[in-house]
Amino acid sequence: MGNITFTMIKPEAVAANNIGGILSMIEKGGFRILAMKKVQLTSERAAEFYSVHKERPFYDELVQYMSGGPIIAAILEKDNAVADFRTLIGATNPAEAAEGTIRKRYATSLSENAIHGSDSDDNAKIEADFHFSSQEIF
Numbered sequence: 001m002g003n004i005t006f007t008m009i010k011p012e013a014v015a016a017n018n019i020g021g022i023l024s025m026i027e028k029g030g031f032r033i034l035a036m037k038k039v040q041l042t043s044e045r046a047a048e049f050y051s052v053h054k055e056r057p058f059y060d061e062l063v064q065y066m067s068g069g070p071i072i073a074a075i076l077e078k079d080n081a082v083a084d085f086r087t088l089i090g091a092t093n094p095a096e097a098a099e100g101t102i103r104k105r106y107a108t109s110l111s112e113n114a115i116h117g118s119d120s121d122d123n124a125k126i127e128a129d130f131h132f133s134s135q136e137i138f
């Protein structure tokens, strides 16, 4: 496995039938999908995944949102995967996201922003391991 990042298509984007459009932007962006599944996080799993934010005022809302419907979880491979994927998804707040980014096109608000991307190589590995076993990665 080369350089990887981890992503989730978030519940409101899945509910809005935007899985295909977002995956198309990911593949056109040069990322290879090494693993992928549709899954609904329990609130406990969502709380654990975002535990870095547990002191933030939006934490409870974030956990409720991320466990409120199924997501698409995926491991993506590309040279410079983490940084290049953050560029492809755009700013956290879609109002600040650049033209041509996934969040500019699909995110509806700061809290419901369509997609997650890892913020470091170490977290990409931790997040990939959180969602996938080695037998699910190709």
Ligand code: ATP
Pocket (backbone or CB within 6 Å): 053, 058, 062, 091, 092, 110, 111, 112, 113, 115, 116, 117, 118, 119
């Ligand atoms: P992600 O980790 O999901 O890729 P990010 O790295 O761009 O997003 P973070 O600062 O890690 O942004 O925030 C995690 C998520 O928490 C955001 O994607 C968004 O869904 C939510 N969030 C962040 N800031 C706020 C806020 N001020 N109000 C409400 N929700 C927020």
Ligand code: MG
Pocket (backbone or CB within 6 Å): 117, 119
């Ligand atoms: Mg983040």
